[in-house]
Amino acid sequence: MTHVDQSGACIAAVLNAQMVQERGYQSLPTRLADAWVEAAEAALTNNRSTFAVLSIDEILKSDGLVARARAKGYAIEEPR
Numbered sequence: 001m002t003h004v005d006q007s008g009a010c011i012a013a014v015l016n017a018q019m020v021q022e023r024g025y026q027s028l029p030t031r032l033a034d035a036w037v038e039a040a041e042a043a044l045t046n047n048r049s050t051f052a053v054l055s056i057d058e059i060l061k062s063d064g065l066v067a068r069a070r071a072k073g074y075a076i077e078e079p080r
Contacts, residue, residue: 007057036065044074 043050058064
């Protein structure tokens with residue numbers, strides 16, 4: 001089954017709003033993703049066991065957080 005990201009148009013509309021642009025929030029999704037990766041890496045470094053929760057759409061994105069972790073060389077276990 002192919003996943004269709006229906007939230008993309010809504011997020012784009014918000015990020016293109018004048019107030020968002022004036023305050024420099026256009027980069028918010030990237031900043032949030034970077035912060036999540038940083039926190040995940042810190043958790044992996046500082047703890048014996050680490051657990052993270054992501055939405056299914058984020059897990060399935062070809063350029064999402066799981067893909068970023070995989071690209072950095074982390075071993076990703078797929079569900080069986």
